[in-house]
Amino acid sequence: MIQNFLSIIIKYGSTFLFVLMELVCFYLIISYNQTQTEIWANSSNIISGSFYEKYNNLRSFVNLREENNVLALENARLMRELASVRFEEQEVDSTIAAQFQFIPALVINNSINTLNNRITLNKGLNDGIKKGMGVITQEGIVGIVVYASDHFSTVNSLLNVQTKVSGLIKRTKTLGDLSWRGRNPEIVSMNSVPQYISVELGDSIITSGYSTMFPKGHPVGVVGNFKENPRTGYFDIDVQLAVDLASITQVYVITNTVYDEIEQFEKESLDE
Amino acid sequence: MNSVVLVNLIRFIVIILLQVLIFKGINLNSGNFQYFHILFYPILIILLPFSLAKPYQLLIAFALGLIVDIFYDSLGVHTSAIVFMTYCRSFVLKFIEPRGGYNIESPGLGNAEFPWFVGYLAIMMGLFLVFYFSMEAFSAVYFWRIFLNTLFSFVLSVGLIIIYQLIFRTKL
Numbered sequence: 111m112i113q114n115f116l117s118i119i120i121k122y123g124s125t126f127l128f129v130l131m132e133l134v135c136f137y138l139i140i141s142y143n144q145t146q147t148e149i150w151a152n153s154s155n156i157i158s159g160s161f162y163e164k165y166n167n168l169r170s171f172v173n174l175r176e177e178n179n180v181l182a183l184e185n186a187r188l189m190r191e192l193a194s195v196r197f198e199e200q201e202v203d204s205t206i207a208a209q210f211q212f213i214p215a216l217v218i219n220n221s222i223n224t225l226n227n228r229i230t231l232n233k234g235l236n237d238g239i240k241k242g243m244g245v246i247t248q249e250g251i252v253g254i255v256v257y258a259s260d261h262f263s264t265v266n267s268l269l270n271v272q273t274k275v276s277g278l279i280k281r282t283k284t285l286g287d288l289s290w291r292g293r294n295p296e297i298v299s300m301n302s303v304p305q306y307i308s309v310e311l312g313d314s315i316i317t318s319g320y321s322t323m324f325p326k327g328h329p330v331g332v333v334g335n336f337k338e339n340p341r342t343g344y345f346d347i348d349v350q351l352a353v354d355l356a357s358i359t360q361v362y363v364i365t366n367t368v369y370d371e372i373e374q375f376e377k378e379s380l381d382e
Numbered sequence: 383m384n385s386v387v388l389v390n391l392i393r394f395i396v397i398i399l400l401q402v403l404i405f406k407g408i409n410l411n412s413g414n415f416q417y418f419h420i421l422f423y424p425i426l427i428i429l430l431p432f433s434l435a436k437p438y439q440l441l442i443a444f445a446l447g448l449i450v451d452i453f454y455d456s457l458g459v460h461t462s463a464i465v466f467m468t469y470c471r472s473f474v475l476k477f478i479e480p481r482g483g484y485n486i487e488s489p490g491l492g493n494a495e496f497p498w499f500v501g502y503l504a505i506m507m508g509l510f511l512v513f514y515f516s517m518e519a520f521s522a523v524y525f526w527r528i529f530l531n532t533l534f535s536f537v538l539s540v541g542l543i544i545i546y547q548l549i550f551r552t553k554l
Binding site for chain 1: 403406409411414416419436437439440441444447453454455456457458459461462465466469517518519524527
């Protein structure tokens with residue numbers, strides 16, 4: 111059977127085979143990039159996922175000491191913040207405080223030099239991670255979960271031209287859209303900030319809290335550069351990212367305990 | 383097992399591992415300058431013996447591309463480029479055929495002349511990289527990006543492959 115198949119191919123020339131293979135490739139590229147439902151073959155896939163995890167285990171031995179120091183520092187910082195929060199905000203509604211929970215996860219595969227950069231994490235559905243959850247580090251936001259298998263999940267990082275996140279200029283409380291232009295992995299652009307707002311270099315950009323993915327006020331970056339765009343009437347703002355996405359290892363996936371309720375509510379109010 | 387097959391098999395395993403574990407992680411870029419990419423694995427196809435039938439070359443290239451793609455999270459991109467390069471290989475070899483034809487078994491630096499090998503390598507890697515970066519961007523809007531990516535990655539990858547071939551002058 112296979113002999114017959116191959117002899118036909120040899121007889122009718124390898125051009126036929128070449129065209130066929132390229133068509134398969136185009137199909138894969140298009141369907142994979144548009145819908146992301148073809149993720150069975152990306153690195154969330156058990157084979158390469160577990161392979162990368164083993165490789166990472168091996169590599170993380172080398173970094174253990176440094177990793178410990180970072181974790182210890184983070185613990186200290188969290189305890190300090192916890193204390194101050196308890197002191198200051200006893201009035202806050204307890205449902206809001208408990209709304210967001212954090213699942214720690216390790217980055218086992220990462221890229222920053224393509225147009226559609228993705229990150230693979232070593233936690234998945236079994237650990238409570240679902241599609242659409244936000245991913246952060248203590249320094250700032252990282253990306254959004256687009257696919258989760260039982261033990262692994264794939265994250266579209268901020269450095270993915272398909273990722274859209276809303277941000278807030280902390281000082282002026284102005285809302286804007288963050289997206290990546292596909293060039294510098296340290297900078298994302300912020301659009302739709304009107305020109306009457308007095309933006310300054312070094313202004314902090316934080317998450318807006320208007321989505322279910324990120325809690326309000328988590329850092330994104332600072333204004334590195336901005337200019338007026340006469341065509342759109344808005345500012346073009348370059349945001350210097352707070353997180354060095356090239357070297358992240360420990361991240362936290364945010365679960366929103368009232369996510370389902372909010373989704374349900376928004377759907378119902380649209381139907382009315 | 384035949385020693386040609388054995389050498390090629392070992393080379394495939396080692397170079398695929400090098401590509402997805404080491405070269406993928408190396409980042410020589412900073413700031414706005416993001417054009418250095420090390421794409422080393424096309425050498426596997428470039429070094430295949432002359433006698434191997436073209437459909438087999440294409441099937442090997444297809445499998446190789448899929449393996450690399452799975453690790454790069456870019457299903458189809460590497461595969462289309464490596465299949466394209468493999469398809470062009472016989473035409474390139476005919477185009478640069480020395481007077482009197484080929485009297486060696488495979489095009490490695492162990493038995494080929496240095497200038498001939500560099501010319502062959504450069505044409506093949508040029509074809510591969512242009513196709514690869516075009517597929518990666520998938521739109522002519524990114525013309526400059528494709529051009530600069532190809533240029534800088536070409537210098538880096540071809541340089542590394544020549545060094546590799548100078549160190550391991552395999553006859554097969």
